[in-house]
Every structure is written in structure tokens, then in C-alpha cells.
Amino acid sequence: MLFVELALIRWLGSNVVHLSYFSNFVLLGSFLGIGAGFLISRKSWSVWPWSLPLLTLLTIGVIRYPMSIQREGGDIIYFTALELAGPPAWLALPLIFCLVAVILAGPAELVGRCFAKLPALKAYRWDLIGSLAGIVAFSALSFLHAPSIIWGLLAAVLYIGLSDKKRRIAMIAWTVPLLVILFNESVDENISWSPYYKIQTLESDPPIDGVLKIRANGVPHQVMAPNSLRRDMGYSIYFTPYERRAPGELGDVLIIGAGSGSDVAVALQNGARSVDAVDIDPRIMEIGVENNIDRPYQDPRVTRHINDGRAFLQGTEKKYDFILFALPDSLTLVNGASQIRLESFLFTEEALRSVRSRLNEGGSFAMYNYYREDWLIDRLANTAATAFGHTPCVDTFDGAQAVITVGLTPADQVCEGIWQPVSSEADMAPANDNSPFIYFKGDNFPPLYIVTLGLILLASLITVRTLGGPLSEMRPYADLFFMGAAFMLLETKNIATFALLFGTTWFVNALVFGGVLIVVLCAVEYTRKFKTPPIGWCYAAMLASLVAAFFIPEEWLLAMSFGPRLVAATLIAFVPIFIANVAFSKRFRESGDTRSAFAVNLLGTILGGCLEYASLFTGYNNLLIVVGALYLLAFVLIPKVRPQVAAAG
Template structure:
């Protein structure tokens, strides 16, 4: 079930253009579907036969007819194609949300029927083991850069194997068109896969020798062009950082966002003594190695690093004469964390301080991009000012393209004119590690989110009322609902923390999800085999662990050496999760109807998934206050008279 969920997020994100920015809505749809599946499992009718056909139709449809989610508005910026099309986000997102919910309800229904046949904690235990298997499979396929055909083959085999014998032929028939369309996509010589994107390489139109267009998830991402062509076309944004340096000698260089190597070729041409080329996406760097006509990656002065830029800065002791952030603009979010993109922690005030600490005397730092809005240029310029203690050089070009260059001291930069802001002071506030929302202007809560989250909550309420009966019949499990919401927020906070401490790479993300499942499984096994304290004591211990996590500053953890940081991060993140799941396991074991109890808990995660967007204003650390309040509410709602355990449930 978890593997199908992850595969859906991957397929949709790579073919529904711009959906990667809204992948959390797909995740919320899967939670609704799983909860609905458990409620359906109590009924005589079944939605399982419709799951694979809908999965096939949705996958074939989005690959055959790619859709672009149109988004307009300046509250949050998205790196997108310059020409937008397709339905508006407020229409497309709820539609995709509902389709994902129905698809995931099918396998969840089968799991719910198994829950009815097993003791509560034994059923929950096997569900967690299956989820761990899904994470392992996801990690292996991501590591191998597996094409979509392999993902579809695994999903198809699972659907056929789980079906009744009389339905296996029909399931196999529905798998065939799914595999055919994925085979055609996977054998396209211009398409390859990274752990983050579907990468497509295309010749320029008209063809120009050495020019390759790179698309990520259908969106124009990079143009790999020869150095001399960039110079002839007067792409000043690439050359200006070197003109703003006061020192004549370039020396040792760090390029974050090295990508396919075009920025790297310019640094080498300017006389760099050595270059550390850092990029988070291994496949895009491979494209540069294979196809860049200037062959910068073959230069012996270059050392390649596949890593998150912020993690590299925090983990290296090397210092540089020049550090460059070369258009690091991801097209996807860190899964399970609202508005944290792969590069979000690279542009905070604390990150700029790390850059300053990695500069040699006389060194300079620069970043450039097509920033789209003046307030974003001013925010980044103000962030460097706060970190370095003086104003940077800011060179602007057409359509809000800008180069921001700053020396270790004012004497280390050669400005034509020192930066003067054009935006209001509030718009320029630097992002921080606690609130790394560099692209969120902050004026008000985005109307897109208000509409979409409102529709999601309404759909969830209608689903519960339709499938579960009158809401008062679910009252006995109200505490489990709020436990689900609190746990989702706690997981979100931990994902954000680990992204900051260890990087936003797919591997760190997979380790966090896998670690959470392992800790939850350990809590279940502990509850099954040992006598546990009263549930009131569990809640007290959980709140104490949340307070500890709240009051330990993340800058203390960042200052630690790697392995002590790992130990401290694990203790702070996973102790509350362990205690919370001991409390949940005790309560779940006593439920009278495990399917309804588990469904209500899963539906609570939807509320938690909506509440996590509050971090746009509160920051991530303050989410722990919301988590604590939700757990207190759950404790207050524990039924005074517990339902009697019936049958095997």
C-alpha cells in the first residue's frame, strides 16, 4: 500500500507539470483513501476492483496528455515554465486528491479486512512491517534510478498477487496498458530518472551544436550551452560575479548547484585553481559529464560532490576564495514538509553565516537567478547584509534577473552601486532555519491553500459521515483522531529538523520515514511483550519529551560533530514518537472496533497535514506547541468507559 502511494506521488509529480510543488495534497489524498478503505472494509460491497483500473487510467492519462497546473499570485513563488496552461490549481488539486483517495482505498480495504481477523496489535504490527518493506523498495529503486516501468511492474505484481484467483486475470489485463505506456516512456532515449525528477534532454530548436535543453518533471530546468555561445549572446548574469570581485586571482572555488556544468566551465575559464562542484541531483550531473561540450567535469581541477548544498557547507572544513550559488532552484518539495524545497535551507540567514565562515580573507560570495519578484531580490540582499555586516553589490537585468555579490569585507567587492532596497521592510525579512520559507512573501495566508485545504477537509468530513455513519458513533475514537493529527505534525517537524541537520536529499528523507516506522514498530512490540505504565503517565512523559525538543536550539545541534549530532537528533526526535506510539498502542488494543479506530486515526492525519501549513507563520519549532495541545486534547477525550474488545479485534 505504501509503495503504491509513493509510486503515485512520483508518477503524478513527474507528469502533471508543477504538481511537485503541491505533492503534499497527493499525500493527504492517500491518507483519506486509506482511512476510507478501512471504513469500507466493514461493509459488504467493495472498492478494491476499481483501484487498479483507476490507477491505470490516471497514469496513462497524465503520461499521454500531460497537464500543467496553472498557478498565479505572488504570495508564494514557484519556479515554473514561463507560459502556464491547464486548469487552475484550485480545481486540479481537489480532483487529483479525490482520484488518489479512491485508488488508495482499494488496497486499504484489503488491509482493513485483515485487521478484523487478527488481534489489534498483531494486525498493526504487520501493517508496519509492510510499510517498512515499501520504504525499502522505494529506496532501492531510487538508488538505482529505476525507470517508471519498474515501479509499474512492482505495483502491478502486487495488485495481481493480492487479488482473488477469479479476479487475477482481469487485474492482469488492467496491468497490461499500464506497463505498455510506462515501457514507451522508459525506453525513450531522451528520458532518464533521478531520485527527484524525470529528466528529459532535448536539442534546441533550431538545433545548435552543444546546446541541450534539460527538463525536470516537464518544466524547463537548465540550458546546457557552450561557454563561448553564452559569452557571444551576452548572458551577463553568468559573468558578472567575476567582475564584482576585488581580487584578481580566483583561487579555490565552491559552486553549489553545479548541475550540468555550464557555470563550472565559466569558473574554470576565469582561472580557478580548484573547484568543488556540488549538486543534489546525481542524474543532472551525469548529463553534464556525458554531454557538456566544454567537458568541465573532465578537468582535473574539478571535484564532484553529490550532496545537499547546506549539508556540504556545514560538513566541510575547507575554505574558499569564491563561493557561488548557481541557480539552485528546485522544482519539488521535501516530502511531508509544507513548503520546504530542496534548497530552502540554503538561503536562510544562518546559511549565509556558514558561507561567510567558509571564505578565505579577500574572498567573495555570489548568487544569481531569475528571481521573478523585486521583493525576493531585496530579501536575499538583506539576508547577506545581515550575515556579512555590510551591503552587497546587486546587478539587475531584464525580468527580475539579478546577481547578488558580497565580499568578506566591503573592500573585497567591486560594486558599480551598493544595493538600495525597493521593497517594504517587512518584505525583506530574512528567512531563518526555523522559518525557511524564502519564497513566501508573508503578507497573508495564500488563498490557494485556504480554498484547497478547505475542500480537502470538507471531502474528509463527507467521507467519514457517508462511510462511518453518524459522527456520534465515532465519538468513542475522538482521542485517536487527535492523536493522528498530532503525530502527523510531529513527523513533519522531525522531517524539517533532519533536513536542516543532515540535508534535504532523498536518502535522508527515506531514512527519516524508515526510522519513524522502526520506532513505531518498536513501540508496538514493547506494548505487546511488556507491562506498560498507565496511559496518563505515557502522556506526561510524552509532553516532557516535547518540551525538551522545544527548548534545545537547533544551532546547538548544528555545532556538534557529525556522530554526536546524529545521536542527539535521534534522541530528541524519536523519544516522543516512541512514547506517543506506546500510548496509541495501549489505546488501540482496547478499541472495540479496530477498523473504525484505525480509520479515525488515519483521518486525523489529514487535519495534521492541513495544520502543518501554519508553519508558514509560526515556524517549525512552534509546531511542537500545537502537537502538545493536540495530545492534551486527545488525553481529555479518552472515553471514561472503554469499548469492550470483541472477537479477534
């Protein structure tokens, strides 16, 4: 079930332009579907036969007819195609949300029927083991850059294997068109997969020798072109950082966002003694190795690093004469962390202070991009000024393109003019590690989120009322609902923390998800085999661990070497999760109807998923206050008279 959920999010994000920025709405749809599936499992009718047909039709639809979600406004910036076609986000997102919910309800219904046949903790244990298997499969396929046909085959095998014998012919029939279209996509020589994107390479129109366009999830991402043509093509921003440096030897260079190698070629052309080229996406760098006509990655002066930019800065002891952030604009979010993008922690005030500490005497730093909005240019320039202690050089070009360059001292930069901000102080306030929302203007909550989250909560309420009966009948499980919401927020906070401490790579993300499942499984096994303290003591210990996590500054952890940092971060993150799941396991074991109890808990995660968007204003650390309040509310709502445990079998 978890593998189908993750594969579906991946397929949709790679074919619906902008959906990668809204993947959490798809995730919330899957939670609603799984919760609904458990409630449906108590009834005589079934949605299971509709799951695979809808999955097939949805996958074929988005691959055959890629959709671009339109949106307006500059409150949150999305790096995407400048001209879009397709339905507005307020229409497309609820539609996809509902389809995902129905698709995931099918497998969840089967799991719910199994829950009714097993003791509560035994059923929950096998559910967790299955989820771990899904994470392992997802991670392995991501590591292997597996094409979409492999994902489709695994999903098809799962659906067919779980079907009754009398339905297997129909299931096989529905997998055929699914596999055909995925096969056609997989054999396209211009399409390949990285752990983050579907990568498509295209020749320029008309074809120009050495020019190759790279799309990621359907969005124009990079243009690989020879240095000899780059100025003529209007890409002056590639050369401006070198013109703003004080005269002298270029020396050792660090390029974060090296991509297909164009920035590396420019650095070599400007006389770099050595270049450390860092990029988070291995496939895009491979395309540069294979196809860049300037052959920058074959130069012995260049060392390639596949890593998160902030993590590399934190982990290296080397100092540089020039550091460059070269168009590091991701097109996707870190899974499970509402508005953290792959590069979010790269542009905080703390990150630029880290850059400053990595510069040699006389060194300089630059970043450039097509920033879309003037307030974002001013925010980044102000962040550089705050971190370095003096005003940077700011060169702007047509369409809000900008180059921001700052020397270690004012003498290490050569500006053509003085930066004149046009934004208010509030709009250009630097982002920080607690609130790394560099692309969020911050003056109001985005209306799109208000509408979409409201519709999600309404759909969840209708689902519970329709499938679960009167809300009064759900009252015995109200505490489990708020436990689900609290756990979702706690998981989000931990994902954000690990992204800061160890990078936003897919591998770190997979380790966090896998680690959470392992800790939950350990809590279940502990509850099954050992006598546990009263549930009140569990809540007290959990709140104490949350208080400790709240007051331990993350800058303390960042100052540690990798080993101690890993141990400390693991204890801070996973001790509250372990205690919370001991409490949940005790309560779940005593529930009278495990299917209803688990469904209500899953539906609570939807509330938690909506509340996590509060971090846009509160920051991530303050989410721990909300987590503590939700757990306190759950404790208060524990029924005084427990329902009798349902007999297994």
C-alpha cells in the first residue's frame, strides 16, 4: 500500500506541472483514502475493484495529456514554465486529491479486513512491516534510477496478487494499458529518471550544435550550451559574478548547483585552479558528463560531488577563493515537509554565514537566478548584507534576473552601482533555519492554501460522517484522532530537522521515513512483550522529551562533527516518537473496533498535515508547542470507560 502511494505521488508529480510543489496535498489525499478504506472494510460493499482501473486511467491521462496547473500571485514563488495552460490550482488539486483518495481506499480496504481477523497489535505490526518493505522498494528503485515501467510492474504484481482468483483476469486486463503506456515512456531515449525528477532532454529549435535543453518534471530547467555561444544567447548572468570580483587569480572555486556543467565550464574559462562541483541530482550531472560539448567534467581540475549544497558546506573543511550558487532552484518539495524545497536551507542567513566562513582572504561569493519577483532579489541581497556585514553588488537584467555578489570585505568586490532596494523591510527580511521559507513573501496566508486545505478538511469530515456513522459513535476514538494529528506534525518537524542537519537528499529523506517506521515497530514490539507504565506516565515522559527537543538549539547540533550530531539528532527526534507510539499501542490494543480506531487515527493525520502549514508563520520549532497541545488534548479525551477488546478471528 505504501509503495503504491509513493509511486502514485511520483508519477503525478512528474507529469503534472506544478504538482511537485503541492505533493503534500496528494499525500493528504492518500491519508484520506487509507482512512476511508478502513471504514469501508466494515461494510458489505467494496471499492477495491475500482482502485486499479482508476489508477490506470489517471496514469494514462497525466502521461498522455500532461497538465499544467495555473496559479496567480507572487505570495509564494514557484519556479516553473513562464506560460502555463490547464485548469487553475483550486480546481485541479481537489480533483487529483479525490482521485488519489479513491485509488488508495482500495488497498486500505483489504488491509482493514485483515485487521478484523488479527489481534490489534499483531495486525498493526504487520502493517508496519509492509510499510517498511514499501520504503525499501521505493528507495532501491530511486537509487537505481528505475524507469516508470519497473514501478508499474511492481504495482501491477501487488494488485494482481491481492485480488481474488475470480477477479484476476479483470485485474490483468486493466494492467495491460497501464504497462503499455509506461513502457512507451520508458523506452524514449530522451527520458530518464533521477531520484527527484523525470528528466527529458530536447534539442534546441532550430537545432544548434552543442545546445541541449533539459526539462525536469515537464518544466524547463537548464540549457546546456557552449561557452562560445552563451553570451550571444543572452546569458550574461553566467559571467557577471567574475566581473564583480576584485582583480586577481581565481584560485579554488566551489559551485553549488553545478548541474550539467555550464557554470563549471565558465569557471574553468576564467582560470580556476580547482573546482568542486556540487549538485543534488546525479542524473543531471551524468547528462553533463555525457553531452556537454565543453567537457568540463573531464577536466582534471574538477571534482564532482553528489550532495545537498548546505550539507556539503557544513561538512567540508576546505576554504575557497570563490563560491557560487548557480541557479539552484529545485522543482520539488522535501516529502512530508510542507514548504521545504530541496534548496531551502541554502539561502538562510545561517547558510550565508557558513559560506563566509569557507572563504579565503580576498574571496567572494555570488548567486544568480531568474528570481521572478523584485522582493525576492531584495531579500537575498539583504541576507547577504546581513551575513557579510556590508552591502553586496546587485546586477539586474530583464525579467527579474539578478546576480548578487559580495566579497569577504568591501575591497573584495567591484560594484557598478549601489544596491537600491525597492521592497519594504518586512518583505526583504532574511529567512533563517527555523523558517527557511525564502520564497514566501510572508504578508498573508496564501489564499490558494486556505481554499484547498478547507476543502480537504471538509472532504475528511464528510467521509467520516458518511462511512463511520454519526460522529458520536467515533467519540471513543477522539483521542486517537488527535494522536494522529500530533504524530504527523512531529514527523514533519523531524524531517525538517534532519534536512537541515544532514541535507535534503532523497537518501536522508528515506532514512528518516524508514527510521520512523522502525521506531514505531519497536514501540509495538515493546508493548507486546513487556509490561508498560500507565498511559499517564507515557504522556508525561513524551511531553518532557518534547520540551527537551524544543529548548535544544539546532545550531548546537550543527556545530558538532557528523558522528555526535547523528547520535544527538536521532535521540532528540526518535525518543518522543517511541514514547508516543508506546502510548498509542497501549490505547490501540484496548480499542473495541481496531478498524474504526485505526481509521480515525489516520484521518487525524490529515488535520496534522493541514496544521503543518502554520510553520510558514511560526517556524518549525514552534510546531513542537502545537504537538504538545494536541497530545494533551488526546490525553484529556481518553475514554474513562474503555470499549471491550474485539475478539480475534
